[in-house]
Amino acid sequence: MFNKKSLVIFISLIIVLSTVVVGAEEKKFAGQFSKEEMWVNQSLDSYSEAPELKVLVDSGELPPVEERLPKVPRVVKSNIMADGVGEYGGVWRDTFAVPVASWNWGAQKTQGWFGINQIVQESLLVSGPMWMLEQPDPLPNLVTGWEWSADGKTLTMNLLEGIKWSDGELFTADDVLFTYNDLILNDNIPTFGSKEAWVYGGQQTELEKVDDYTIKWHFGIEKPVHAFYNMDYLDFAVSPKHVYKNFHPDYNEDASYDDFVNATPPDDLPLVTLGPWVPTKYEAGQQLVMVRNPYYWQVDEEGNQLPYLSEVRFNEVESGDIRTMNLIGGSADxxxxxxxxxxxxxxxxxxxxxAPFKIEFGPFGIGYHISMNLSRYLSVENDRDAELRELFREKAFREAVSHSISRDAIANVAFPGPLTQAWHGGYPSGSSYYDQNSVVKYEYNPETAKEKLASLGFEDTNGDGILNWPEDSKIAGDELVIEMMINQDQQASINAAEAVQPMFREVGIDLKVRLVSANNVATKVGGGDFEMYFNRLDSAIPFIQMELFGPFRNNSPDWHYAGSGGKRDLLDFEKEIQQIMQEARYVADAAERKEMFKKILNLYTENVYTVGVYEVRRGTGLHKRIRNWQPDIPPYMYNWTINSIPVQILYVNQEDQFETMFLDSIPTKKDYIERSWHLPLD
Known part of the structure; x- marks a missing residue:
């Protein structure tokens, strides 16, 4: 119960939060443009570069800007720039809370998340800026265009000719084939991209090199439109072949797969990248420094080589919440x-x-839910593990869990205000795929929850308030104790789980909360080493990230991975979801796809695939000095904001710029000599 003081605080919070403006009344960018109105590939009469690069050209350390750019570079249109053509110079200040594991994203290693991966990785296509398109569809990135064959089974793509990696080496079709054939399709290498995601019509997609700047995809079925999303960040971040082939057993007989996975550790800098900035300095636990990429392949309409900002500094902290505190304090952007x-x-x-910053909130786009491990074949070490997995597979038990949770209490009391509300799972209600009529709700009703548990044979045999396992189970008489894993960096999940604990106890379940680091969460999910998992759902577009919503792959969803050899016993409704997802991959009509995903939403919520608890409006906080950030940009729609702006167009007016400190680390050819990939393996 609330005391009088708590009630006053609660009412005050509601008053404050009720003043939140969701979306500013400013120029709108959402749904406004064609692809050609956003960017084109075009040769301009002349090009300009940042002053610090001109110094290196004059000293002979860099070639002229015309030689560093493609002959026909990517030209980013001013249409998508909120403040127009920018000014060179200044610093972008940011924060991250996940240590750099490696620079080898081709081996499923993170560069620190929090926007860092998006900066250093480039993919064939991009989905992030789709929010600005009149007709949303993946945009060309490293490619200039594509064409289907008459039978729809071959897709010819043209790469943007003349793009160079940050060490000056040409990007070619060899890099793309290396990424697909030698990494994604290689069972010995863990990758963000999935081999099975490239199976269409029962056939593994084949990739052919026509010449250095032309590739052909050969599919087993006509026009699998979902394949375009496989070519996006994070699934198809192209790896530089000239760097990583030295660590790959197929190219170096002295190399092992361990050598490949462990290649380019955090201190192996400067990085070879196609991104707008190059990481050049990293002190673990302290700071990551990036400087502009001299070979970046994009310009604005006036021929100014992008990016505008000279430096990016990410301060490493222990928790993501510190990023918000840094913004409030004026030390982050x-x-x-x-x-x-x-x-x-x-x-x-x-x-x-x-206040040095402003905030904007979008629609409900984050869902917090409880998943239960449904796998019979991963991390089942004893009778208790086996019995819990079977219990979780019982719909009646999942219904009981749902009935035990007062969503309104959690959404409106634990987190008061108009930015949270009760949620029953599936897709966040801000999703264009959400349909209220398709959602089946198992509302808060502790008595019904108790009845469901009793129907499964559970009863409190010793009167301590906790149910005991039935006599016909392998752990008969043991108390019903369940461990819930939570990412220790998600304070909202922790708070909600703590609110759920007494609700579970009321119906006879002893819930134990276990906090786990972000890196260890990924390990435990991959190994099926958890019971329940209170997690945050960040995607609102299920067609793009189907693996978050069902058994689209062997390693999806997180709560039902396949065991060794792909062994998995899908529940009947999971099989239906899987079938619809597979069929949706080939449906070009957006309206038809939405109807298919309504059915998935119904199956998901009717069967309590996960237990939705509450959902949140996602927002962005931004320092007022930052320019070209579109006011109506969604914090997350098709991808994260760093990809959705795109970030290379951001700038700061000269009078508001902070002093640069690391321009002497801009990499040139000499900085890439005698690097690990040029040397013999130990």
Whole structure:
């Protein structure tokens, strides 16, 4: 129960948060443009470069800008720039809370998340900026275009000729084939991209090199439109073949797969990248520094080589919440507003007269839900593991869990205000695929929950309030104790789980909360080493990331991975979801796809695939000095904001720029000599 003081605080928070403006009344960019109005490939009469690069050209350390750019570079149109053509110079200040594991994204290693991966990785296509398109469809990135064959089974793609990696080496079809054939299709190498995602019509897709700048995809079925999303970040970030072939057993007889997976550790800098900035310095636990890429292959309409900003500095911290505190304090330029417990504080701080930042909130786009491990073949070490997995596979038990949770209490009391609300799972309600009539709700009703548990044979045999396993189970008489794994960096998940604990106890379940680091969460999910998992769902577009919503792959969803050899016993409704997902991959009509995903939403919620608890509006906090950030940009729609802007067009007016400190680390050819990939393996 609330005391009088708590009630006053609660009402005050509601008043403060009720003043939140969801979307500013400014120029709109959402759904406004054709692809050609966003960017084109075009040769311009002349090109300009940042002053610090001109110094290196004059000293002979870099070739002229015309030689560093493609003959026909990517020209980013001013249409998508909120403030127009920018100014060179200045620093972007950011924060991250996941240590750099490696620079080898081709071996499923993270560069620190929090926007870092998006900066250093480039893919064939991009989906992030699709929110600005009149007709959303993946945009060309490293390619200039594509064409289907008459039978629809061959897709010819033309690469943008003349793009160079940050060490000056040409990007060619060899890099693309290396990424697909030698990494994604290689069973010995873990990758973000999935081999099975490239199976269409029962056949593994084949990739052919026609020449250095032309490739052909050969599919087993006509026009699999979903394949375009396989070519996006994160699944098809192209790896530089000239760097990683030295560590690959197929190219170096002295190399092992362990050598490949462990290649380019965090201190192996500067990085070889196609991104706008190059990581050049990293002190673990302290700071990651990036400087502009001299060979970046994009320009603005006036011929200015992008990016505008000279440096990017990411300070490494222990928790993602510190990023928000840094923005409020004026020492950072951006944060994602996704942790409800900070919303009131951030809103109040933004209303201060001298607040250095502004905030914007979008639709409900984050869902918090409880998943239960349904796998019979991963990390089943004893009778208790086996019995729990079978229990989780019982619909009646999942219904009981749903009935035990007061969603309104959690959404409106634990996190008061208009930015949270009760949610029953599936897709967040802000998704264009959401359909309220397709959602089946198992509302809060502890008595019904108890009846469901009793129907499964559970009863409290010793009167301590906790149910005991039935006599016909392998652990008869043991108390019903369940461990819930939570990412320790998701404070909102922790708070909600703590609110759920007494609700579970009321119906006879002893819930134990286990906090796990972000890196260990990924390991435990991959190995099926968890019981329940309270997690955050970040995607609102199920067609793009089907693996988050069902058994689209062997390693999806997180709560039902396949065991060794792909062994998995899907529940009947899972088989239906899987079938619809597979069929949706070939449906070009968006309206027809949405109807298919309505059926998935119904199957998902009717069978309590996961237990939705509450959902949140996602927002963005931005320092007021940053220019070209579109005011109506969704914090997450098709991808994260760094990909959705795109980030290379951001700038700061000269009078608001902070002093650069690391321009002497801009890499040139000499900085890439005697690097690990040029040397014999130990």
């Amino acid at each position: 951006r944060t994602n507003l996704e942790n409800p417990q900070t919303f009131s504080m951030v809103r109040q701080a933004s209303l201060e007269e001298d």
